[in-house]
Each structure stands twice: as C-alpha cells, then as structure tokens.
Amino acid sequence: MAIKVCERCKRETIKTETCDYCSRKICLDCEKATQRIQKLTRLVICKDCWGIMPRRSAYKNRHTMAQEAAAVAAEAAKAF
Ligand SMILES: [Zn+2]
Numbered sequence: 001m002a003i004k005v006c007e008r009c010k011r012e013t014i015k016t017e018t019c020d021y022c023s024r025k026i027c028l029d030c031e032k033a034t035q036r037i038q039k040l041t042r043l044v045i046c047k048d049c050w051g052i053m054p055r056r057s058a059y060k061n062r063h064t065m066a067q068e069a070a071a072v073a074a075e076a077a078k079a080f
C-alpha cells in the first residue's frame with residue numbers, strides 16, 4: 001500500500017481525501033467534516049476551509065465552491 005503525504009499537515013498517511021474547497025489532499029485528521037449528498041457524491045471540507053466563512057456556508061448549503069460561484073453568477077444574470 002502506498003504511503004501518501006497530507007498536503008495540509010505534511011504527515012504520512014494511508015488514506016487521503018480531497019477537500020472540495022481548496023483541492024488539497026488531506027488526511028482524516030485534517031478533515032473537519034464530510035457529508036454524503038447523493039449516492040456517489042461526497043463533500044469534504046478541511047479544518048482550514050471550515051474557518052473561512054464563505055466556504056463553511058457553501059458546505060452547509062451542500063455546494064462546492066465551484067457550484068457556489070455558478071449559483072452566484074446565475075443570480076447576477078437574473079438581476080439583468
Ligand atoms: Zn493532515
């Protein structure tokens with residue numbers, strides 16, 4: 001089994017997951033929370049992103065940052 005290195009704490013770990021808000025590969029210790037949205041979709045947020053309000057609220061709304069940006073753009077387009 002390959003040993004990976006967490007991009008947040010730099011520790012070696014067996015399993016990493018990718019944070020949906022900063023795209024870093026993080027170990028389980030650095031994950032703040034995860035949630036399953038649909039069968040295949042899972043949102044992961046790291047402890048750093050949890051401290052950044054727009055990212056935390058995007059997580060609570062079950063959006064990735066990319067989806068959130070698209071939603072904001074759609075709202076802006078409606079205003080015209
Ligand atoms: Zn870590």
Ligand SMILES: [Zn+2]
Binds near residue numbers: 019020
């Ligand atoms: Zn993150």
